[in-house]
Amino acid sequence: LITYNSNGGQGEDYYQNIGANILALDNAIVGFTRNKYEFTGWNTEADGSGISYEVGASLPPTDLGFTLYAQWKAKPLTPDTGDRFNQNVFMFLMILSGLGLVALTKKYKKKENN
Structure with a gap:
């Protein structure tokens, strides 16, 4: 056996x-x-x-x-990268910031044309 x-x-x-x-x-x-x-x-x-x-x-x-x-x-341990936030949150904030800049640019261009 x-x-x-x-x-x-x-x-x-x-x-x-x-x-x-x-x-x-x-x-x-x-x-x-x-x-x-x-x-x-x-x-x-x-x-x-x-x-x-x-x-x-x-x-x-x-x-x-x-x-x-x-x-x-x-098994090898996966190191902690320190990234506590989801990458999607970061991307959302980047897009939101970009949209804010576009809106401000349009507003100031409109003022200059008047």
């Missing part, structure tokens, strides 16, 4: 029967998740120091069970 462990992620252990031509399962099948992390593969040790297996890699034939631990990589 092969045990898939979430290794700090969310989800119950998943079990796969041992047989010929066994492939490392995709995490989408196993269903593990971890907030702010992305799944990178499997390893025979929780700390990643064992044998690594990519999704779809052939697993060694064995009569003994073993555990594969999910390996995770922190």
Whole structure:
């Protein structure tokens, strides 16, 4: 029996029967998740120091069970740009200012023509 462990992620252990031509399962099948992390593969040790297996890699034939631990990589944080306002508000104010300038220009041109 092969045990898939979430290794700090969310989800119950998943079990796969041992047989010929066994492939490392995709995490989408196993269903593990971890907030702010992305799944990178499997390893025979929780700390990643064992044998690594990519999704779809052939697993060694064995009569003994073993555990594969999910390996995770922190997702890069999106930096805060400091832009607290919606860009649409900025565009609206720019258009409003432009319309105000057009109206003032027309008003002064009208005065000059009189």
